[in-house]
Ligand code: FES
């Protein structure tokens with residue numbers, strides 16, 4: 280089948296197998312930030328955005344992206360780097376394996392939730408498994424990142 284969609288704002292049209300998943304399609308288009316972990320919709324590592332909403336690309340049929348806008352970390356480099364500095368600052372990135380999916384979800388959450396509570400943050404990010412950090416340092420990094428603008432404004 281022919282798939283035509285937008286990847287990070289660029290229109291792409293390709294012939295694909297009907298059973299191809301979005302993860303493989305995106306990697307074929309050079310989006311190597313999209314990684315495969317469990318391949319069973321359980322770890323969150325393969326998260327990308329479809330129409331600005333996070334989806335697990337390992338279990339999202341590529342054909343369903345027909346005409347839609349897909350965003351990967353390649354399209355969010357500046358924000359991803361900024362949040363990455365917060366993760367590093369809190370020692371919340373150890374092996375780094377979980378980071379691509381985690382970053383995609385944190386940046387989506389920032390757009391979706393205004394002033395989220397700890398509970399809301401935990402719930403939003405509950406699909407991102409991390410085998411290293413125990414989530415405490417990640418939580419500190421997320422909260423500090425989300426409040427950075429307020430802190431910057433207060434410092435002026
Ligand atoms: S690889 Fe998709 S959820 Fe784990």
Ligand code: FES
Nearest residue numbers: 373377409410411
């Ligand atoms: S930092 Fe290693 S899995 Fe999260």
